Amino acid sequence: MNDYICNIESINKEIVEEVRKKMLSSELTVQVSDIFKILGDSTRVKILYALFQEELCVCEISALLGMSQSAVSHQLRILRSSNLVKFRREGKAVYYSLADEHIIKLIEMGVEHAKE
Amino acid sequence: MNDYICNIESINKEIVEEVRKKMLSSELTVQVSDIFKILGDSTRVKILYALFQEELCVCEISALLGMSQSAVSHQLRILRSSNLVKFRREGKAVYYSLADEHIIKLIEMGVEHAKE
DNA sequence: TGAACATATGAACATCTATTCAGATGAATG
DNA sequence: CATTCATCTGAATAGATGTTCATATGTTCA
Numbered sequence: 001m002n003d004y005i006c007n008i009e010s011i012n013k014e015i016v017e018e019v020r021k022k023m024l025s026s027e028l029t030v031q032v033s034d035i036f037k038i039l040g041d042s043t044r045v046k047i048l049y050a051l052f053q054e055e056l057c058v059c060e061i062s063a064l065l066g067m068s069q070s071a072v073s074h075q076l077r078i079l080r081s082s083n084l085v086k087f088r089r090e091g092k093a094v095y096y097s098l099a100d101e102h103i104i105k106l107i108e109m110g111v112e113h114a115k116e
Numbered sequence: 117m118n119d120y121i122c123n124i125e126s127i128n129k130e131i132v133e134e135v136r137k138k139m140l141s142s143e144l145t146v147q148v149s150d151i152f153k154i155l156g157d158s159t160r161v162k163i164l165y166a167l168f169q170e171e172l173c174v175c176e177i178s179a180l181l182g183m184s185q186s187a188v189s190h191q192l193r194i195l196r197s198s199n200l201v202k203f204r205r206e207g208k209a210v211y212y213s214l215a216d217e218h219i220i221k222l223i224e225m226g227v228e229h230a231k232e
Numbered sequence: 233t234g235a236a237c238a239t240a241t242g243a244a245c246a247t248c249t250a251t252t253c254a255g256a257t258g259a260a261t262g
Numbered sequence: 263c264a265t266t267c268a269t270c271t272g273a274a275t276a277g278a279t280g281t282t283c284a285t286a287t288g289t290t291c292a
Contacts, residue, residue: 006179024227026158032158056131056132060131068251075250175238186239205288
């Protein structure tokens with residue numbers, strides 16, 4: 001980027017500084033946007049919402065969503081590594097469930113926003 | 117994808133159907149994930165959070181974030197087209213502000229989640 | 233009107249992302 | 263222990279995304 005600074009009345013430099021003080025830390029902002037990035041894919045939202053209703057194994061999820069088992073598994077990996085889901089093995093099947101229902105509150109709030 | 121269906125006890129087909137009934141509509145899910153997609157970039161979260169503090173013009177935002185005017189403008193275009201920000205022209209400058217503070221509630225909830 | 237300034241935009245580019253495909257892993261079962 | 267089944271994983275690929283650069287637009291002011 002260039003270091004261009006516009007000439008709008010000098011007082012606004014103070015405003016910028018005031019706003020800067022109230023900003024979230026850069027790390028926190030990145031963490032927050034990382035969470036939203038995970039919710040920014042409809043497949044993952046569907047998986048989370050399904051697991052909110054019921055514990056499900058991989059093949060049930062792929063049947064529910066009409067997606068390949070592989071695609072679902074890749075997305076589950078992302079959800080696992082962000083600690084949004086947990087899983088247990090039962091024989092050949094692996095059952096997934098929500099690690100924390102808090103994430104559903106976020107989704108529901110997104111739903112509220114979308115409905116407006 | 118392949119149409120493979122696993123052989124887990126037949127009763128689970130009923131479970132899948134039960135869950136399917138409780139799922140959000142596909143369009144709504146896409147709309148929701150589209151909102152999260154917008155929040156899934158730290159630059160946009162920073163811009164929204166800054167505008168929550170104060171109405172700002174483009175060059176103030178770019179000074180605040182240490183980003184080029186062009187990059188900020190491109191992001192503002194995305195925020196504009198999702199109706200998250202509004203703007204008014206004042207001479208040469210264009211001042212942006214939040215269209216709806218509701219989006220901040222979402223961000224704050226993301227912050228809560230991130231802090232855990 | 234022309235120069236200076238603030239912002240917007242299109243093209244180009246590098247990076248990231250989601251899915252598919254092929255094959256590996258790990259558990260049950262005969 | 264070989265086979266079958268459910269799941270996982272790595273490589274490949276196509277499409278999306280964010281930034282930069284150059285330039286266009288629109289406003290002010292001399």
